[in-house]
Amino acid sequence: MTVNLITISELANIFEINQHTIRHYEEKGLLAPAEVSENGYRKYGLTEAYKLSFVLFLRELGLSLSEINELLESGSKIDYTKVLMERKLKIQEEKHRLDMLSQMVDEQIHLTTKIKEKTYDVKSPIRLKCLVRKQITENLTILDLLESGLKKEIFLGRVYYIIYENFYDVCIENKDGKAFEIDSGRYGMTVIEVNNEVELNYELEKILLLQELPLITIEDNERFLSSGERLTLKVLGAQR
Known part of the structure; x- marks a missing residue:
């Protein structure tokens, strides 16, 4: 049995997500525990934590689970760089939209003066x-x-x-x-x-x-x- 492992509950607490999310990622093949004890308890180490962090980062960028799976399976830095560049462009477009929305909000706040x-x-x-x-x-x-x-x-x-x-x-x-x-x-x-x-x-x-x-x-x-x-x-x- 490997030492220095943590439970699924402890892993979920680190990333402030629920255990169901981790189990769902495992079902989709995006993550696997370092070991499963005889009584069925999942255990995770540093490697799994880094992998989960990577998956969550890609989810924040808007990738679907299937897209993340393809990226993990390919292991290609070229594919990863392409994804990052595409997502950066979308982030910039969203930032522009939010800036415009913020300006509209400022104008409406100004109008609230009776x-x-x-x-x-x-x-x-x-x-x-x-x-x-x-x-x-x-x-x-x-x-x-x-x-x-x-x-x-x-x-x-x-x-x-x-x-x-x-x-x-x-x-x-x-x-x-x-x-x-x-x-x-x-x-x-x-x-x-x-x-x-x-x-x-x-x-x-x-x-x-x-x-x-x-x-x-x-x-x-x-x-x-x-x-x-x-x-x-x-x-x-x-x-x-």
């Missing part, structure tokens, strides 16, 4: 045409837009919400519009980003503590990930 102070420049007077007038307690629906006679333009262009005490007007820019006119100049601006009507009302109530009616709010089609689930509104303040 209120941000900015300015809004109006280069020339903007005349607005009212599409729909709603009571302040009523929500805008898709039927309202359908009845207004406007189609995709409402989603592609800039939409203005002019909020009064008891009602609000949903408007678009129109050179002949008579509903409202925004003078040219630089305005203070608060950006609010909300997920539902409750959040919207809460944010508007905070702004109304500092500003007088009517409120000029602008939707620039910045819906969260273009899904329509998140609403971004720019609320114009006093001219500066």
Whole structure:
């Protein structure tokens, strides 16, 4: 009997895997114990530990068990080098994808700021045409837009919400519009980003503590990930 061997449980603990994984590798011919005792206990030495480490490394690279088996059977350094070069290319591609994803996450984290102070420049007077007038307690629906006679333009262009005490007007820019006119100049601006009507009302109530009616709010089609689930509104303040 060979000394200085460890059990399958001890080997599994070293590599932080379960015993079933080791047995599965043995069934696939990727690993074999150094010895099996009369009572069926598997024993492993340093050679088996190195081989298991190699198999786990190849699995981390994304090789299937059959691919690992072929590589072990060939024992070719040329084949191994080829595999490493192929996997390195895939890792670089994945790294690029993750870098892009990380950048998107950073942008979305930035958008989670509820209120941000900015300015809004109006280069020339903007005349607005009212599409729909709603009571302040009523929500805008898709039927309202359908009845207004406007189609995709409402989603592609800039939409203005002019909020009064008891009602609000949903408007678009129109050179002949008579509903409202925004003078040219630089305005203070608060950006609010909300997920539902409750959040919207809460944010508007905070702004109304500092500003007088009517409120000029602008939707620039910045819906969260273009899904329509998140609403971004720019609320114009006093001219500066």
